[in-house]
Amino acid sequence: MTEPRITIIDVARAASVHPSTVSRVLNRRAELSLLPETRQRVITAARRLGYRPSALARSLRLQRTFTLGMLVPNIDNPFFPPIIKGVEDTAHARGYNLVLCNTEDSSEREDAYLRVLRERQVDGILIASSFMADATIAELRRDRFPFVLVNRGTRGSDDLAVLVDNEKGVAAALDHLVDLGHRRIGIVAGPQTTMTGRQRLTAARVTLRARAVKLDPALVSVAEAFSQEAGYRAARRLLVGVEPPTAVFGANDLLAIGVLRAAREAGLECPADLSLVGFNDMPLTEFFGPPLTTVHVPQREMGVRAADLLIAQIEGKPAATRRVTMDVHLVVRGSTAALSRSQQKTA
Amino acid sequence: MTEPRITIIDVARAASVHPSTVSRVLNRRAELSLLPETRQRVITAARRLGYRPSALARSLRLQRTFTLGMLVPNIDNPFFPPIIKGVEDTAHARGYNLVLCNTEDSSEREDAYLRVLRERQVDGILIASSFMADATIAELRRDRFPFVLVNRGTRGSDDLAVLVDNEKGVAAALDHLVDLGHRRIGIVAGPQTTMTGRQRLTAARVTLRARAVKLDPALVSVAEAFSQEAGYRAARRLLVGVEPPTAVFGANDLLAIGVLRAAREAGLECPADLSLVGFNDMPLTEFFGPPLTTVHVPQREMGVRAADLLIAQIEGKPAATRRVTMDVHLVVRGSTAALSRSQQKTA
DNA sequence: GGAGTATAGGCAATCGATTGTTTTCGGCTG
DNA sequence: CAGCCGAAAACAATCGATTGCCTATACTCC
Numbered sequence: 001m002t003e004p005r006i007t008i009i010d011v012a013r014a015a016s017v018h019p020s021t022v023s024r025v026l027n028r029r030a031e032l033s034l035l036p037e038t039r040q041r042v043i044t045a046a047r048r049l050g051y052r053p054s055a056l057a058r059s060l061r062l063q064r065t066f067t068l069g070m071l072v073p074n075i076d077n078p079f080f081p082p083i084i085k086g087v088e089d090t091a092h093a094r095g096y097n098l099v100l101c102n103t104e105d106s107s108e109r110e111d112a113y114l115r116v117l118r119e120r121q122v123d124g125i126l127i128a129s130s131f132m133a134d135a136t137i138a139e140l141r142r143d144r145f146p147f148v149l150v151n152r153g154t155r156g157s158d159d160l161a162v163l164v165d166n167e168k169g170v171a172a173a174l175d176h177l178v179d180l181g182h183r184r185i186g187i188v189a190g191p192q193t194t195m196t197g198r199q200r201l202t203a204a205r206v207t208l209r210a211r212a213v214k215l216d217p218a219l220v221s222v223a224e225a226f227s228q229e230a231g232y233r234a235a236r237r238l239l240v241g242v243e244p245p246t247a248v249f250g251a252n253d254l255l256a257i258g259v260l261r262a263a264r265e266a267g268l269e270c271p272a273d274l275s276l277v278g279f280n281d282m283p284l285t286e287f288f289g290p291p292l293t294t295v296h297v298p299q300r301e302m303g304v305r306a307a308d309l310l311i312a313q314i315e316g317k318p319a320a321t322r323r324v325t326m327d328v329h330l331v332v333r334g335s336t337a338a339l340s341r342s343q344q345k346t347a
Numbered sequence: 348m349t350e351p352r353i354t355i356i357d358v359a360r361a362a363s364v365h366p367s368t369v370s371r372v373l374n375r376r377a378e379l380s381l382l383p384e385t386r387q388r389v390i391t392a393a394r395r396l397g398y399r400p401s402a403l404a405r406s407l408r409l410q411r412t413f414t415l416g417m418l419v420p421n422i423d424n425p426f427f428p429p430i431i432k433g434v435e436d437t438a439h440a441r442g443y444n445l446v447l448c449n450t451e452d453s454s455e456r457e458d459a460y461l462r463v464l465r466e467r468q469v470d471g472i473l474i475a476s477s478f479m480a481d482a483t484i485a486e487l488r489r490d491r492f493p494f495v496l497v498n499r500g501t502r503g504s505d506d507l508a509v510l511v512d513n514e515k516g517v518a519a520a521l522d523h524l525v526d527l528g529h530r531r532i533g534i535v536a537g538p539q540t541t542m543t544g545r546q547r548l549t550a551a552r553v554t555l556r557a558r559a560v561k562l563d564p565a566l567v568s569v570a571e572a573f574s575q576e577a578g579y580r581a582a583r584r585l586l587v588g589v590e591p592p593t594a595v596f597g598a599n600d601l602l603a604i605g606v607l608r609a610a611r612e613a614g615l616e617c618p619a620d621l622s623l624v625g626f627n628d629m630p631l632t633e634f635f636g637p638p639l640t641t642v643h644v645p646q647r648e649m650g651v652r653a654a655d656l657l658i659a660q661i662e663g664k665p666a667a668t669r670r671v672t673m674d675v676h677l678v679v680r681g682s683t684a685a686l687s688r689s690q691q692k693t694a
Numbered sequence: 695g696g697a698g699t700a701t702a703g704g705c706a707a708t709c710g711a712t713t714g715t716t717t718t719c720g721g722c723t724g
Numbered sequence: 725c726a727g728c729c730g731a732a733a734a735c736a737a738t739c740g741a742t743t744g745c746c747t748a749t750a751c752t753c754c
Contacts, residue, residue, distance in 0.1 A: 005410075007710055018734045023712055032713095033731060055466040056412070057710030060403045060739045063352075075431060076630060081422045088449055097463055100447040102435055116444055119402040228631070257634050283423060284575070287604050289636020354740055365704045370742055378743090380701060404740030407709045 006051045014045035022046070026053070059121065067097045068310060069117035071110060071129040075102045077226065077254055079282040079299060080128065083150065086303020087126060094311050096123070103129045105225055111136060118145070124310045126150055130194040148310040150302060152195045160313060162306040162324045166196065169295035170203035170249075171210075172330040173277040176293070177247045178211045181339030182275060186219040186245030188234045188255045190226050197226075200251045200279065219245050223255055231258020239266045246343045247275035247336070253282045253294055260288070260335075271337035281331055290334035297328050353398045361392035369393070373400070406468065414444045415657060416464035418457060418476040422449045424573065424601060426629040426646060427475065430497065433650020434473060441658050443470070450476045452572055458483060465492070471657045473497055477541040495657040497649060499542050507660060509653040509671045513543065516642035517550035517596070518557075519677040520624040523640070524594045525558045528686030529622060533566040533592030535581045535602045537573050544573075547598045547626065566592050570602055578605020586613045593690045594622035594683070600629045600641055607635070607682075618684035628678055637681035644675050 008026075012019040017038060024032055025042040045051075059065040068091050072080050088098050099122060101113040110129050114136060117125055124146035127137070137154055140147050149161040177185055187204050190197030201220070208215045221238045223230035231250055238245065239262055250256030256278030260270055268274045270290055278285065278294035285292040305324045312319050355373075359366040364385060371379055372389040392398075406412040415438050419427050435445050446469060448460040457476050461483060464472055471493035474484070484501055487494050496508040524532055534551050537544030548567070555562045568585045570577035578597055582605055585592065597603030603625030607617055615621045617637055625632065625641035632639040652671045659666055 005710085008712095009710080019711080020713075020735075021733060024733090027712085029713090032733080035732065038732080052462075052466055054407070054468065054710050055463075056403055056407045056468055057739090058712080060401070060407055060741095061710080061712050063739070065403070075422070075428045076425075078423075078425055078631075081428070084422060085449060085451075097446075097467075099444075102432060104432075115399075116402075119399055120444075121401065121403055228634075257631065260634065284425070284604065284631070284635075287575075287607065287636065288631075288634050289638070291636070352740085355742095356740080366741080367705080367743075368703060371703090374742080376743090379703075382702065385702080401740050404709090405742080407711095408740080408742050410709070 005054070006049045007054070008051070010049055011042065011046045011051050014049060015041045017042060063121070065121050065123055066095055067099055067120070067122045068124050068126060068307070069099045069101065069113075069120075069122040070126040071101050071103055071113060071117075073103055073105050073129045073131070074227070075100075077252075077282070078284060079253065079280045079297075082283065082299035083128065083303040083306075086300040086305075087307045088303075090304045090307035091311070094307075096307075096311065103131075105129075105131060107131045107133060114140075124148070124314045126306050126310060128152070130196055131191075146310060146313045148306045148313070150306045153199075154195070158322050160309045160319070160322050162302050162309065162326065164196075164297050164302075164326050165328050166199045167203045167206070169279060169297070169328040169330075170200050171207045172328070173249050173279065173293075173295050174204060174207040175211065176330055176332065176336060177249065177275060177277060178208075178213055180247070180275060180336060182245075182247035183213055183339075184216070184219065184243065184245045184247070185213065186221070186235075186238045186248040187215070188231055188238065188248060188250045188259055189220060189222045190251040190255065191224055192222055194226075197222075197251060204249060216243075218243075223251075223258070226252050226254055228254045228258040228261070231255030232261050233258070235259040235262035236265075239263065239268070245274070246339055247277070250276065250278045253278035253280045253285055253292060256292060256294070256335075257288065271335050272340065273343065275336040275339075277330075277336060286333060288335075293333045293336040294331055295328050296331045298326050302326055352401070353396045355398070355400070357396055358389065358393045358398050361396060362388045364389060410468075412468050412470055413442055414446055414467070414469045415471050415473060415654070416446045416448065416460075416467075416469040417473040418448050418450050418460060418464075420450055420452050420476045420478070421574070422447075424599075424629070425631060426600065426627045426644075429630065429646035430475065430650040430653075433647040433652075434654045435650075437651045437654035438658070441654075443654075443658065450478075452478060454478045454480060461487075471495070471661045473653050473657060475499070477543055493657060493660045495653045495660070497653045500546075501542070505669050507656050507666070507669050509649050509656065509673065511543075511644050511649075511673050512675050513546045514550045514553070516626060516644070516675040516677075517547050518554045519675070520596050520626065520640075520642050521551060521554040522558065523677055523679065523683060524596065524622060524624060525555075525560055527594070527622060527683060529592075529594035530560055530686075531563065531566065531590065531592045531594070532560065533568070533585045533595040534562070535578055535585065535595060535597045535606055536567060536569045537598040537602065538571055539569055541573075544569075544598060551596060563590075565590075570598075570605070573599050573601055575601045575605045575608070578602030579608045580605070582606040582609035583612075586610065586615070592621070593686055594624070597623065597625045600625035600627045600632055600639060603639060603641065603682075604635065618682050619687065620690065622683040624677075624683060633680060635682075640680045640683040641678055642675050643678045645673050649673055 008019045008022045012022045025039050091098050103110045128150040130152045189201040221234040223234040248259050263274050278292050281294045281296035355366045355369045359369045372386050438445050450457045475497040477499045536548040568581040570581040595606050610621050625639050628641045628643035
């Protein structure tokens with residue numbers, strides 16, 4: 001903008017009133033009585049000049065930006081967009097804007113962005129990013145800076161959080177495989193540096209033990225990220241063994257797709273040679289070849305609940321609950337099938 | 348934050364210097380000489396107090412926010428995340444932050460967000476949103492507000508823009524189908540309220556005419572959005588006719604996936620009964636069932652170029668070029684096949 | 695030793711809006 | 725007609741950082 005900015009002072013001059021009067025008129029403050037005629041003069045002048053308030057100046061004065069920040073690990077993961085939309089819709093409806101930060105699964109970027117968000121004085125932060133050091137979060141806690149964790153927990157503290165019932169979801173996924181007759185089940189786990197990665201792997205162990213299926217350590221492969229590529233690399237380690245699995249559980253859908261690719265490369269058909277279950281039920285999974293059996297997570301709803309929680313906290317409303325756990329359920333599609341004779345022979 | 352904010356004044360007091368000195372130290376201004384010892388005292392004090400500059404105050408004073416705004420039609424469309432990442436990476440590398448706005452294909456939201464971005468005084472805007480009224484853009488142009496169009500053009504003006512070679516892409520897609528022997532080719536076009544939608548349909552007509560294939564008006568179905576659902580609805584209208592197409596071109600990948608769904612429902616196998624080509628080559632298309640033949644668009648690169656263009660404009664650097672057209676090429680995968688005998692009989 | 699000058703850093707205006715306090719002015723009362 | 729009241733709007737401080745300009749101090753040179 002090379003044009004000089006139209007300020008409240010310009011409007012005041014045009015309407016022959018004091019700037020403070022302009023402010024009161026435009027903010028519809030009832031505290032002070034104003035002549036209807038004056039009010040009209042101000043409004044007309046503002047419109048005529050094309051006045052746009054400066055959110056910067058306003059925020060500086062009010063110490064409130066009406067902006068939320070959100071840290072997302074990777075916007076490329078189709079799991080997140082619906083969550084983001086849920087947050088955005090809710091925020092918008094309540095008069096807040098959203099600044100989105102893609103941390104690219106890097107803790108440096110997480111820290112950098114967090115700093116930026118605080119310097120910009122966002123009113124609160126949603127953290128869907130999972131690598132973040134507990135120390136960083138502890139700092140937020142100490143400063144009483146409003147924040148909500150999304151799809152990730154922290155050890156034992158009572159931070160505001162919207163979580164997924166990982167235990168139930170993993171159990172549903174593995175029960176399904178066991179029910180189909182599978183006994184050699186492989187796990188492509190998420191990074192064990194993340195809460196989600198650890199919880200799901202632990203839950204898998206628990207479930208298999210409960211079903212009396214023993215988990216061959218050679219069939220557990222930890223991916224270094226929640227991405228298709230990492231899933232592919234992890235799956236390759238899994239499928240080359242002397243006794244490959246007849247079914248694999250991927251700790252999220254992208255990992256499962258990576259497994260699919262590795263399987264194809266190894267000449268395995270899914271689900272004939274290898275059953276596959278994912279987690280999240282991200283958009284478009286039903287169109288994959290084959291359509292992915294996966295654990296459905298109410299993504300948009302998570303975003304909505306997270307934004308609700310955060311805004312309530314910001315506005316000092318009594319939080320009905322500090323922790324929301326989303327229910328999940330298995331969606332059976334085409335990537336899983338009963339253990340076949342040929343698979344039994346191989347195994 | 349309930350804690351009182353640490354300001355530059357607090358640091359100044361702690362270091363026994365004037366606030367202006369603190370500012371100069373922390374901004375490494377060389378214009379004025381400072382005693383190394385003073386400098387050190389200030390830095391120490393700032394660190395000890397945990398001073399965080401207020402981006403708000405800074406921006407207000409400098410009339411610069413070092414923030415870019417980006418309007419995206421729908422973050423759910425996997426086509427956009429890589430573009431966004433390209434923008435974000437570039438912006439970040441140049442010291443800018445990005446505020447992302449999801450317009451949900453609604454022109455009201457577009458206008459609302461555009462207003463918000465201007466009130467927040469972002470330094471420039473990237474517009475990937477396609478519905479936006481030309482009048483709104485004209486206003487930006489008039490105010491000399493820096494902006495770049497991404498993946499959409501405007502009629503005849505010389506706005507900064509990063510475009511896709513739609514003509515070439517569409518020609519490649521349809522040439523491929525014609526080369527495979529298809530003559531009854533259906534088009535699922537994008538909304539004709541968007542430039543992209545119109546350009547691709549026009550290009551399709553031109554290409555088919557050039558190949559002397561006549562386009563049955565009954566085989567052109569316009570979707571009301573660039574979404575899977577809209578594609579599905581549009582495709583249903585197309586496939587129920589007395590003489591259905593043997594191949595379909597979807598104006599983007601999501602539309603193509605909608606076609607796939609409709610085809611499946613109609614009992615048609617892809618590519619055996621129906622060949623299908625999309626546009627964009629968004630992430631994961633290779634994992635669809637069948638893997639989608641589509642026109643590859645360098646998504647991340649588009650974002651990078653757009654951010655480059657915008658930042659150059661903001662910083663008053665001479666723009667080498669006002670308009671960048673990305674090259675595209677067809678990626679043949681599994682959703683297209685040569686016209687088969689059975690299809691010929693049907694047709 | 696006094697004028698000149700370089701160096702270090704303080705002073706104060708400014709960015710644009712908000713809001714508690716004060717002023718102004720007309721009208722009314724005693 | 726002085727005094728008071730209330731409505732309407734002006735005044736001025738404030739949010740936090742930046743920067744052109746000015747000042748104070750010490751040092752140099754003749």
